[in-house]
Amino acid sequence: MYSYNPKSKKAEEFINHQEILDTLSYAEENKDNLPLIDSIIEKARLCKGLTHREAKKSTKSMIWQRN
Numbered sequence: 001m002y003s004y005n006p007k008s009k010k011a012e013e014f015i016n017h018q019e020i021l022d023t024l025s026y027a028e029e030n031k032d033n034l035p036l037i038d039s040i041i042e043k044a045r046l047c048k049g050l051t052h053r054e055a056k057k058s059t060k061s062m063i064w065q066r067n
Contacts, residue, residue, distance in 0.1 A: 006052065023053045 004016040030036050040054045 019052075026053050 003013070004019050005013040008014045040050065043054070044050055
């Protein structure tokens, strides 16, 4: 088994089932954390790059806020 490495060029190293589950859990746990959401959106606005976890969190929150 490979260790998780988000910068790897090998799919086996940057696609990790547990990391996906952890990211979904993180998004669910923080869906109402407006300061965190604002900081993620600001980071994206400044073109600083987002982690997969930040992208998932901000996307899920923006969808809920618009409904």
